[in-house]
Amino acid sequence: MSDSTVVDYHPMWEELGLDLPTHDALLGAVGQMFADAYLTQNNRPEGMSYLNFVMSEVHGLRVKELHDFRATGGKVIGTFCLYVPEEIVRAAGGWCVGLCAGAEFGYDEVEKIMPRNTCALIKSFMGFKLSRVCPYIQESDLVVGETTCDGKKKAYEALGELHNVYVLELPQMKRPEDVAFYRGELGELRGKIEQLTGKIITAESLKAAIKEVNDKRRALQRIAATRAASPAPISGKDALLATQVAFYDDVPRYTQMMNLLADELEERVAGGVGVAPASARRILITGTPMALPNWKLHDIIEKSGGIVVGEEMCTGSRYYDKLVPEDGETVEDMFDAIAAKYMDINCACFTPNQGRIDDILRMAKEVNADGIIDYALNFCTPYQMEAFTVEQAAQDIGMPLLKIDTDYSAEDIGQLSTRVEAFLEMI
Amino acid sequence: MSDSTVVDYHPMWEELGLDLPTHDALLGAVGQMFADAYLTQNNRPEGMSYLNFVMSEVHGLRVKELHDFRATGGKVIGTFCLYVPEEIVRAAGGWCVGLCAGAEFGYDEVEKIMPRNTCALIKSFMGFKLSRVCPYIQESDLVVGETTCDGKKKAYEALGELHNVYVLELPQMKRPEDVAFYRGELGELRGKIEQLTGKIITAESLKAAIKEVNDKRRALQRIAATRAASPAPISGKDALLATQVAFYDDVPRYTQMMNLLADELEERVAGGVGVAPASARRILITGTPMALPNWKLHDIIEKSGGIVVGEEMCTGSRYYDKLVPEDGETVEDMFDAIAAKYMDINCACFTPNQGRIDDILRMAKEVNADGIIDYALNFCTPYQMEAFTVEQAAQDIGMPLLKIDTDYSAEDIGQLSTRVEAFLEMI
Numbered sequence: 001m002s003d004s005t006v007v008d009y010h011p012m013w014e015e016l017g018l019d020l021p022t023h024d025a026l027l028g029a030v031g032q033m034f035a036d037a038y039l040t041q042n043n044r045p046e047g048m049s050y051l052n053f054v055m056s057e058v059h060g061l062r063v064k065e066l067h068d069f070r071a072t073g074g075k076v077i078g079t080f081c082l083y084v085p086e087e088i089v090r091a092a093g094g095w096c097v098g099l100c101a102g103a104e105f106g107y108d109e110v111e112k113i114m115p116r117n118t119c120a121l122i123k124s125f126m127g128f129k130l131s132r133v134c135p136y137i138q139e140s141d142l143v144v145g146e147t148t149c150d151g152k153k154k155a156y157e158a159l160g161e162l163h164n165v166y167v168l169e170l171p172q173m174k175r176p177e178d179v180a181f182y183r184g185e186l187g188e189l190r191g192k193i194e195q196l197t198g199k200i201i202t203a204e205s206l207k208a209a210i211k212e213v214n215d216k217r218r219a220l221q222r223i224a225a226t227r228a229a230s231p232a233p234i235s236g237k238d239a240l241l242a243t244q245v246a247f248y249d250d251v252p253r254y255t256q257m258m259n260l261l262a263d264e265l266e267e268r269v270a271g272g273v274g275v276a277p278a279s280a281r282r283i284l285i286t287g288t289p290m291a292l293p294n295w296k297l298h299d300i301i302e303k304s305g306g307i308v309v310g311e312e313m314c315t316g317s318r319y320y321d322k323l324v325p326e327d328g329e330t331v332e333d334m335f336d337a338i339a340a341k342y343m344d345i346n347c348a349c350f351t352p353n354q355g356r357i358d359d360i361l362r363m364a365k366e367v368n369a370d371g372i373i374d375y376a377l378n379f380c381t382p383y384q385m386e387a388f389t390v391e392q393a394a395q396d397i398g399m400p401l402l403k404i405d406t407d408y409s410a411e412d413i414g415q416l417s418t419r420v421e422a423f424l425e426m427i
Numbered sequence: 428m429s430d431s432t433v434v435d436y437h438p439m440w441e442e443l444g445l446d447l448p449t450h451d452a453l454l455g456a457v458g459q460m461f462a463d464a465y466l467t468q469n470n471r472p473e474g475m476s477y478l479n480f481v482m483s484e485v486h487g488l489r490v491k492e493l494h495d496f497r498a499t500g501g502k503v504i505g506t507f508c509l510y511v512p513e514e515i516v517r518a519a520g521g522w523c524v525g526l527c528a529g530a531e532f533g534y535d536e537v538e539k540i541m542p543r544n545t546c547a548l549i550k551s552f553m554g555f556k557l558s559r560v561c562p563y564i565q566e567s568d569l570v571v572g573e574t575t576c577d578g579k580k581k582a583y584e585a586l587g588e589l590h591n592v593y594v595l596e597l598p599q600m601k602r603p604e605d606v607a608f609y610r611g612e613l614g615e616l617r618g619k620i621e622q623l624t625g626k627i628i629t630a631e632s633l634k635a636a637i638k639e640v641n642d643k644r645r646a647l648q649r650i651a652a653t654r655a656a657s658p659a660p661i662s663g664k665d666a667l668l669a670t671q672v673a674f675y676d677d678v679p680r681y682t683q684m685m686n687l688l689a690d691e692l693e694e695r696v697a698g699g700v701g702v703a704p705a706s707a708r709r710i711l712i713t714g715t716p717m718a719l720p721n722w723k724l725h726d727i728i729e730k731s732g733g734i735v736v737g738e739e740m741c742t743g744s745r746y747y748d749k750l751v752p753e754d755g756e757t758v759e760d761m762f763d764a765i766a767a768k769y770m771d772i773n774c775a776c777f778t779p780n781q782g783r784i785d786d787i788l789r790m791a792k793e794v795n796a797d798g799i800i801d802y803a804l805n806f807c808t809p810y811q812m813e814a815f816t817v818e819q820a821a822q823d824i825g826m827p828l829l830k831i832d833t834d835y836s837a838e839d840i841g842q843l844s845t846r847v848e849a850f851l852e853m854i
Contacts, residue, residue, distance in 0.1 A: 115811040115832075117544070147599040150577045153778045154812035167778060169605070172574040173596050181598075181608055351580045351594060381808065384542040385581035405542075 009060045016138035023133045030293050037299045043275050047261030051241050059135050066139040075197045078140030082314050083170050085338050090209035093199040097136045098247030102291035104408045106131035113158050119379040120407040122151045146170050148349040166192055183339035206334045210324045216255045220320035222262035227309045228367045231274020233265040236308020237298040243315045244292040276307040281424045284364050287375035288383045289314035304421045309367040312360050318345050348382035357393045371400040371427040378407050400427040436487045443565035450560045457720050464726045470702050474688030478668050486562050493566040502624045505567030509741050510597050512765050517636035520626040524563045525674030529718035531835045533558035540585050546806040547834040549578045573597050575776040610766035633761045637751045643682045647747035649689035654736045655794045658701020660692040663735020664725040670742045671719040703734040708851045711791050714802035715810045716741035731848045736794040739787050745772050775809035784820045798827040798854040805834050827854045
């Protein structure tokens with residue numbers, strides 16, 4: 001966090017109502033986690049220096065940008081989920097940010113208002129809010145939640161007592177009537193966002209926003225494609241970080257930097273340069289999203305000698321593998337296209353959800369995986385339940401699979417390392 | 428289970444594919460549980476003899492009736508949830524039955540296909556199916572599931588591998604567009620049921636079915652109303668059993684018998700006759716439904732000297748406190764009325780769900796409760812999360828509340844008894 005000490009952001013954090021001593025402690029801990037997990041890696045791509053910089057300024061420069069944006073009347077919308085289309089927010093002149101989670105924080109306070117056996121993602125975001133250590137939620141004029149799982153659905157009720165929250169209803173199936181229902185929800189979201197920003201979405205602004213967000217996805221697709229090479233040109237940990245930062249960063253700048261990283265990775269592939277020996281076991285991870293700074297499983301796998309070559313998760317392929325068609329001419333057409341694209345994301349909240357199984361098997365083949373690790377946060381019912389279907393599908397094609405249920409704590413790292421090492425040896 | 432041995436149902440159970448030795452053991456255990464919890468009570472209403480008989484024939488005579496009905500071409504629809512309207516099934520000539528749950532059975536097999544930390548209701552219904560000890564699912568031509576919670580939503584995918592399952596999508600909010608969506612789902616359900624039974628729903632048949640199911644609810648409302656008296660004319664355990672049996676029994680017969688019970692209870696109230704001293708602490712229970720034979724909490728409370736005077740649950744007021752308007756003339760009008768009525772049930776799966784809080788506070792007043800016990804099955808996220816809102820609301824009106832999270836096992840009965848006794852002394 002050395003850069004944060006060059007510019008003193010404490011006055012800004014104080015203005016945001018953060019609990020400064022606790023927040024300092026948090027930044028110190030995340031900085032140490034980042035150093036241990038990331039800066040110890042060998043032969044990292046040059047392009048990662050941008051993401052190192054972003055991490056060093058994770059609650060600094062980017063928050064300052066949001067702060068300045070809001071000072072000129074800009075509106076920031078905080079989200080936790082892919083089903084809140086960034087295109088709509090941007091077309092109305094707003095900015096989207098992901099909210100803090102990914103680390104155990106403030107659980108004592110959280111357990112006074114929700115069950116102990118709530119998944120780590122939910123406990124974490126509530127803990128960050130209750131402990132006043134998340135500048136992103138403080139900079140959010142509105143949090144847009146969704147009904148993707150029982151836990152988040154009810155947690156937004158609690159968050160609504162503390163912050164301005166709007167909940168978008170996601171249907172639970174993928175039939176035409178469900179897509180139509182979600183399309184209706186997007187229409188209501190449009191009204192809500194336009195009212196907030198005071199700007200009307202036009203065909204031009206929406207077309208531009210679709211292009212811009214697609215460009216971000218295309219950059220991530222380029223990075224993802226290089227990971228199919230052997231040796232892999234980038235660690236899974238670094239690729240995960242790239243996706244995690246996509247939720248926070250300025251869109252055009254981020255896209256530009258990720259395209260530079262992709263250029264470098266493509267050169268590496270052409271030159272046979274990698275970050276791990278070609279003999280390293282190649283792992284596809286699937287399951288619950290990994291919010292920044294949750295790098296635990298990737299770190300364990302890669303410190304055990306494996307290499308993560310893909311993530312079928314919301315902080316992975318689900319984020320970037322599908323584009324919104326860019327040929328819409330009217331706002332209504334483009335909203336239809338957005339609704340169709342987002343309803344084509346295969347979250348475990350849907351029933352049935354064969355599309356996700358198909359995605360996992362396809363990706364395993366595309367990235368030449370030697371094995372799959374199915375990752376779920378404890379008490380994440382949709383992914384924990386679906387893990388059994390994933391396991392069966394992997395077994396049917398003879399692909400080794402390891403199921404891991406965990407949380408954000410460091411307590412089980414030893415035990416998980418043992419299991420992962422055994423899995424890597426076995427495959 | 429003495430009556431079951433008079434008529435030998437084993438050939439029927441064998442024909443249904445039940446695992447006979449395991450099923451015999453189950454019936455023996457349930458019979459013993461029933462004897463311990465129910466037949467030890469003093470001064471029970473005469474009318475409970477009908478429910479004693481039903482329990483003695485729980486897998487016997489009633490299953491035989493379903494068996495005979497199906498032998499003549501009748502169709503049986505199994506459900507787990509209030510949101511599958513019995514009116515629609517009956518109007519198409521079908522019969523509805525609840526499916527087995529409420530006891531720990533076959534968990535070893537269940538944990539091979541779903542997480543250990545799944546709620547007891549789901550593990551139980553899957554365990555009954557996998558162990559082949561539930562004659563009701565075996566007699567069900569179709570199981571109609573719903574998307575009320577993450578666990579059930581995904582469990583129906585697993586059940587669909589073993590049985591004929593159709594899933595109705597329940598929306599997650601209660602706005603007009605949600606009611607319209609659910610109305611659409613009921614239209615699709617209609618088609619499915621008509622196809623199954625081969626009978627078209629007519630205005631006459633639907634009107635009759637609405638009346639018939641309302642009559643059942645009205646009988647239960649009469650019973651519920653008598654529980655406001657002091658002393659209470661019926662134990663909570665007996666009243667719970669009445670509601671549990673409502674899911675299984677022949678509708679007109681059950682209604683007739685419950686009206687006889689209600690007559691008796693009204694006489695008791697008029698004569699000041701009760702099953703517990705007027706000084707007994709009066710408890711309203713709210714939370715997760717209690718599937719037959721789950722009488723654990725009621726048994727603990729009443730053996731500790733309290734009296735349960737109401738249940739705000741799906742096996743309680745949510746089942747019977749609202750009627751479908753009977754003035755519809757066309758099938759479409761009546762479907763609208765059914766959709767509106769069912770969407771007015773306040774399950775914790777909805778967000779927001781202030782209606783349930785209002786119901787709890789109103790009921791607590793109506794039944795003159797001295798305290799509320801909020802009951803949730805472990806890992807039942809919607810009710811466990813909402814328990815915090817319920818607790819706050821009770822606190823706001825100065826009503827004592829005890830939160831209990833448990834499952835179907837007997838292991839924590841000692842500990843729960845201690846907590847309940849302390850609560851009864853405190854209020």
